[in-house]
Each structure stands twice: as C-alpha cells, then as structure tokens.
Amino acid sequence: MPCSHQPRPQECGRNQGHSVTTKTTAIDPATKSMDDIVALCKRRGFVFPASEIYGGLNGFWDYGPLGTQLKNNLRDDWWKNMVECPPLDPDGHPLQIVGLDSAIIQNPKTWEASGHIAGFNDPMVDCRGCKARFRADHIDEYECPLKPSKKAGDHDKCDLTEPRQFNLMFETFIGAIKDEDAKAYLRPETAQGIFLDYKNIVDTMRVKVPFGIAQVGKAFRNEVTPRNFIFRSREFEQMEMEWFCHPDEAPKWYEFWKEQRMGWWASLGVAAENLRFRDHEEDELAHYSKMCVDVEYRYPFTAPGFGELEGIAHRGCFDLTQHQEHSKQKLEYFDQEGKQRYIPNVIEPASGLTRGVLVLLCEAYTPDDSRPSKVFMKFHPRLAPIKAGIFPLVNKDGMPQVAEKLYMDLRRRFTVQIDVKQNIGKRYARMDEAGTPFCFTVDGDTLSGQTVTVRHRDTQQQERIALDKVAEFLGEQIEDGE
Numbered sequence: 518m519p520c521s522h523q524p525r526p527q528e529c530g531r532n533q534g535h536s537v538t539t540k541t542t543a544i545d546p547a548t549k550s551m552d553d554i555v556a557l558c559k560r561r562g563f564v565f566p567a568s569e570i571y572g573g574l575n576g577f578w579d580y581g582p583l584g585t586q587l588k589n590n591l592r593d594d595w596w597k598n599m600v601e602c603p604p605l606d607p608d609g610h611p612l613q614i615v616g617l618d619s620a621i622i623q624n625p626k627t628w629e630a631s632g633h634i635a636g637f638n639d640p641m642v643d644c645r646g647c648k649a650r651f652r653a654d655h656i657d658e659y660e661c662p663l664k665p666s667k668k669a670g671d672h673d674k675c676d677l678t679e680p681r682q683f684n685l686m687f688e689t690f691i692g693a694i695k696d697e698d699a700k701a702y703l704r705p706e707t708a709q710g711i712f713l714d715y716k717n718i719v720d721t722m723r724v725k726v727p728f729g730i731a732q733v734g735k736a737f738r739n740e741v742t743p744r745n746f747i748f749r750s751r752e753f754e755q756m757e758m759e760w761f762c763h764p765d766e767a768p769k770w771y772e773f774w775k776e777q778r779m780g781w782w783a784s785l786g787v788a789a790e791n792l793r794f795r796d797h798e799e800d801e802l803a804h805y806s807k808m809c810v811d812v813e814y815r816y817p818f819t820a821p822g823f824g825e826l827e828g829i830a831h832r833g834c835f836d837l838t839q840h841q842e843h844s845k846q847k848l849e850y851f852d853q854e855g856k857q858r859y860i861p862n863v864i865e866p867a868s869g870l871t872r873g874v875l876v877l878l879c880e881a882y883t884p885d886d887s888r889p890s891k892v893f894m895k896f897h898p899r900l901a902p903i904k905a906g907i908f909p910l911v912n913k914d915g916m917p918q919v920a921e922k923l924y925m926d927l928r929r930r931f932t933v934q935i936d937v938k939q940n941i942g943k944r945y946a947r948m949d950e951a952g953t954p955f956c957f958t959v960d961g962d963t964l965s966g967q968t969v970t971v972r973h974r975d976t977q978q979q980e981r982i983a984l985d986k987v988a989e990f991l992g993e994q995i996e997d998g999e
C-alpha cells in the first residue's frame with residue numbers, strides 16, 4: 518500500500534484534520550519556572566506527590582481531579598485518532614487499527630524473548646564522597662549535592678565508582694512462595710502485550726497487513742534517577758501503537774508515522790517552535806530498533822534545548838521473531854493475495870501519556886500580570902479539564918436557579934462546573950488556573966433578557982449570548998478551538 522509524508526486529508530470531524538490548532542503565541546519556555554508549574558499543579562489539583570502524608574515516594578505521582586481529567590482527555594484524543602477514527606492513507610482509505618488492553622504482568626518468558634532481562638539496563642555510578650547515585654550516561658546533567666555546588670564528579674571530595682549495569686524492571690512474585698520460579702515483572706512497556714496478542718488478533722479480527730494494534734496503559738521502570746516532576750517517573754502511562762507492515766514498505770510507513778505523530782501534537786496547540794524531530798545516533802538505538810526518531814519538546818528544564826516526548830521506532834521483525842523462537846508458536850503472516858509467508862516489520866509510535874500531560878501543563882502555563890491569578894492555563898478547549906464555569910453573579914434574586922438549570926442542561930454533553938461561592942473575580946481566577954476556556958455568568962439581564970455573559974479565558978473579554986444558544990456556542994468552540 519502506498520504511503521506518503523503528507524498530512525492526511527481532513528475527515529471524521531474534529532479529531533481528524535491536524536489543521537485544528539489554537540493560536541499559540543509561544544512564550545519562551547526558559548522563562549517559565551518548573552517550581553511555579555509544580556506549585557500550581559498542587560494548588561489546583563492537577564498532580565500531587567504520591568503518599569504525601571508519609572513523606573512521598575521518589576518517582577511516584579498521583580493525578581488529582583483536574584490532572585486525571587486532563588490525562589483522560591489526552592488519552593481519549595489519542596485513542597480517537599488511532600483506533601476509532603484512524604488516519605487515512607494517501608488514497609483516502611482509513612487505516613486499520615484495533616485496540617487492546619493486555620495484562621500488566623505477563624509470563625516472565627516474555628521479557629527473556631524481548632531482550633529486557635538481558636538488556637534493559639541503565640549504567641549507574643555511585644559517589645563514595647557524597648553518597649549520591651547518578652546515571653552514568655547523563656552524568657553531565659547532574660549537580661553534586663556537596664557545596665560549593667559543582668557538576669557531579671567535579672567536587673574535590675567526589676570519588677565515583679565504575680559504571681554498573683542496573684536492570685530497570687520491577688520484580689514481583691506470583692503466588693505464596695517467593696522463589697526464582699515465582700518471579701515475574703511489572704511491564705516496562707505496553708508494547709510487548711501487543712506482540713503477545715498479535716496472533717489472536719490476526720485470527721479473530723480479519724485484519725490484513727498493513728494494520729495496527731494500539732494500547733494505552735501503565736508501565737513501570739525502576740529509574741535510577743527519577744526527576745523533573747512527572748517527566749521521568751517510576752510508574753507512568755504509555756500510548757503505543759505497533760504498525761505491522763510488509764518489510765519492503767517499512768521505510769515508507771516510518772516516514773508516514775513520523776509526520777502523523779508530529780501533526781497530532783501540533784493539533785493539540787503545542788507551538789511548532791517548541792517541537793522538533795531528533796534522529797537517534799546508531800550507538801543510542803535500543804536493542805530492538807533499526808531506526809528511531811524522537812519527537813522532542815522544549816521543556817522549561819531543557820530550554821533552550823529539547824527533551825524526548827515520543828519515539829517512533831522501526832523495530833524490524835525483532836519482536837515477533839523473538840517470540841516465535843521462544844514460544845515455539847508460528848507468528849508468520851500469510852498474505853493470501855501475494856501467496857507469501859513472512860514475519861511483518863513493525864513501526865512503533867510510542868509516546869508517554871503522562872509525559873504528554875507534562876507537555877500540556879508546561880505549554881499551557883501562561884504568566885499574566887494583568888489578572889488577579891497572575892497566571893492562566895491556556896489548554897486547547899478540547900483538552901481543558903473543565904470546559905466551562907457557570908456562575909450566578911450573586912447568590913440570590915433567582916440567579917442560582919437559572920445557573921442550576923443551565924448546568925443541568927449542559928452537564929451531559931460537557932464537563933462543566935457550577936460555582937456560587939466568593940466574588941466573581943475570585944471565581945474567574947480559579948477557572949483561569951484550572952484552564953477553563955469559558956465562564957458563563959447569570960446576572961440581572963439574564964432574568965429580563967434571557968442572555969448570559971461569556972468570558973473568554975485567553976483575552977478576558979466578555980460578550981453576551983442568548984441563554985438557549987450556550988450549548989451550541991460551547992460545542993462550536995470546543996470543536997474548533999479558540
């Protein structure tokens with residue numbers, strides 16, 4: 518099947534064309550403070566440190582009410598874009614991609630076959646002087662905890678050990694007896710579950726190569742140095758799609774997915790200047806990978822540089838070949854038309870869902886001295902955790918009842934919140950920090966003229982619209998972005 522680098526034609530409504538973007542005037546990420554972003558996340562219920570009342574747990578985070586909604590919205594947009602309404606090929610035919618939800622703990626032979634037991638290691642060094650531990654391949658990025666502060670290894674008292682390989686998989690035991698035979702692993706990537714079910718899907722779903730299998734879910738890595746908020750954590754979520762194709766067509770599909778994935782991130786309102794591709798050098802390719810390119814984002818802690826957001830890898834036939842060998846099950850594909858039997862190649866767009874949330878949080882964070890909150894979160898309306906706030910101007914004169922009715926009319930279609938407490942300025946400020954794109958206020962004129970004010974988050978401008986047109990207005994704004 519032919520494929521090209523062109524962004525696909527628009528169809529299937531809002532999620533299909535990558536032409537839908539919010540107008541972003543990108544603020545230089547280097548001017549944004551991670552401390553401020555983390556503080557807002559805590560204050561507004563996006564992200565909390567896990568087990569905080571017990572002092573937290575390094576590398577683990579909880580997603581609060583707004584963070585969960587934001588994460589779900591990002592996940593749903595990806596799923597819609599991959600599975601429910603997948604991209605079109607250049608001839609205008611929808612690609613075939615099916616969904617999966619496989620177990621987190623798989624037969625441990627999975628990880629022997631995949632190479633994770635032997636090769637999923639990070640080199641680690643310890644400092645005998647300051648007792649800190651660093652990833653040897655990232656040593657330039659760390660500071661020694663001793664004062665005066667210097668780069669790791671550069672302090673007079675630093676005495677680094679030789680690098681040691683450290684396997685990143687979390688171990689657990691199945692059943693009552695904790696011995697070698699009972700050892701199992703929490704999955705370090707969602708991808709392997711897809712390879713294990715590849716045959717089941719070919720046998721049951723009438724899919725023909727090329728086709729894809731998509732999965733979203735938790736992954737676990739015992740990272741040597743979790744850091745930068747939710748960027749590198751020990752428990753996180755991934756959104757991965759394995760695209761099975763004929764080996765001769767793999768290079769074309771690699772280019773196709775590369776462009777698709779960049780287009781999708783841009784469609785969420787991430788400014789073009791904060792995104793870029795970076796090809797992996799030969800010596801940094803993962804053990805399964807023939808080629809790999811990262812979609813990178815300019816995080817406040819990497820700026821002016823970039824850091825990984827998603828990887829698009831050409832995995833060749835590595836995984837299916839390995840699982841065929843280790844399981845002794847035939848995983849070849851038989852092409853009825855071409856009368857050919859082969860192991861498909863795989864192109865894998867693999868992104869972090871929780872890392873994507875971090876990108877949305879960093880990108881949305883917009884300092885603004887002109888408003889009481891001094892900051893607002895400029896989420897694309899499609900992704901905003903709350904789509905609209907509904908406020909009676911005062912908590913009397915029939916206004917709460919009209920606001921309540923509006924809320925009841927909207928809540929089935931949109932995630933909306935009614936708020937009757939505090940003065941209107943404070944309610945706007947709360948919604949600005951939550952990134953709510955619209956606030957509808959019921960006031961005296963609503964009762965006489967059946968209109969409400971709508972306040973736009975980004976401009977703070979207000980206009981009046983008919984009360985019975987609020988749902989239509991919201992629908993249009995969310996589909997199109999502001």
Ligand code: GAP
Pocket residue numbers: 705706707708738740747748749750751752753754755757825826827828865867868869870871872873
């Ligand atoms: N199946 C291929 C794979 O897992 P990866 O580059 O190791 O590839 C894919 O992971 C994506 O998962 C990364 O681009 C990143 O967004 C996310 N990710 C990986 N490790 C992570 C961690 N410790 N914390 C948060 N996200 C992580």
